[in-house]
Amino acid sequence: MLSAKMEKAFNQQINAELYSSYLYYSMCAYFESINLSGFSQWMLMQTQEEMFHANKFFHYVNERGGRVLMEAIGQPKTEWNSAIDVFTDVLEHEQKVTGLINGLMDLAQEEKDHASQIFLQWFVAEQVEEEATVGGVLHKLELIDHDSAGLFALDQELGQRIFTPPVK
Numbered sequence: 001m002l003s004a005k006m007e008k009a010f011n012q013q014i015n016a017e018l019y020s021s022y023l024y025y026s027m028c029a030y031f032e033s034i035n036l037s038g039f040s041q042w043m044l045m046q047t048q049e050e051m052f053h054a055n056k057f058f059h060y061v062n063e064r065g066g067r068v069l070m071e072a073i074g075q076p077k078t079e080w081n082s083a084i085d086v087f088t089d090v091l092e093h094e095q096k097v098t099g100l101i102n103g104l105m106d107l108a109q110e111e112k113d114h115a116s117q118i119f120l121q122w123f124v125a126e127q128v129e130e131e132a133t134v135g136g137v138l139h140k141l142e143l144i145d146h147d148s149a150g151l152f153a154l155d156q157e158l159g160q161r162i163f164t165p166p167v168k
Contacts, residue, residue, distance in 0.1 A: 003111050007066040009104055014057045015071050016100055021050035023076040023093060027086050030078065036151075038159025039083060042137075045163040046090075052165050053123070060119055083151065087138040094134055098127040 002010070028043035061068050080086045101123045108116035137158070144150035 002061065002064040002066040002116070003113065006107060006111055006113055006116055007061060009107050010057055010061045010066065011069050011071075013100060013104060014054050014061070014068060015073065016097065017050050017054035017057060019073050019076070020093065020097060021047045021054065022073055024050060024090075026076040026078050027080075027090070030080055030086065031083075036083065036155050038155035038157065039086075042158040042161045045161045048163045052163075053126075056122075060116075064115065084138070084141045087134060087141055091131065091134045091138055094127065094130045098131060101127055 024043045024046040028040045028047060031037070031040035031043060058068050077089065080089070101120065105117065105120045105124060108114075108120060137154075140154055141151075144154060
C-alpha cells in the first residue's frame with residue numbers, strides 16, 4: 001500500500017509525464033511547421049515514450065492500492081527560433097524531470113517504501129539515457145551550426161527513430 005505522501009507525489013509525476021508528452025507534441029508540431037519531418041518524427045516518438053512513462057506510473061499507483069487523480073496539464077511552449085533552441089529546451093526539461101525522479105526516490109527512501117525504490121530505479125536509469133541522448137543531438141546541432149546540408153543529414157538521421165515500449 002502506498003503512503004498518502006507517495007500517492008500524492010506519484011500523481012504529481014503522472015501529471016509531469018503527461019506534460020512532457022504534451023510539450024514534445026508541441027515541438028513535433030513546430031518541426032512540422034518548418035518542414036523538418038525527421039526532427040518532427042523524433043519528437044513524436046518522444047511523445048509516445050513520455051506517455052509510456054505516464055502509463056507506468058498510472059499502473060503502479062493502482063497496483064499499490066492508490067488512486068490516480070488526473071489534473072489539468074499546463075500549456076506547453078509553442079514557438080522556438082531554431083532546432084538548437086528546441087533541443088536546449090529539451091535538455092533543460094529532461095534535467096528537470098531527472099530532479100523530479102530523484103525527489104521521488106528520496107521520498108521513497110524517507111518513507112521506507114522499498115517497492116517504490118525498486119520501481120523508480122528504472123526511471124533513474126531512463127533519465128541518464130534521456131539526458132545523454134538529447135545532449136548528443138544538441139552537440140551535433142552545435143557542430144552543424146548554420147550548415148543546411150548538416151541539418152538535412154541530421155533530419156534524415158532523426159527521422160529513423162522508432163519507439164518500441166520496453167518489456168518491463
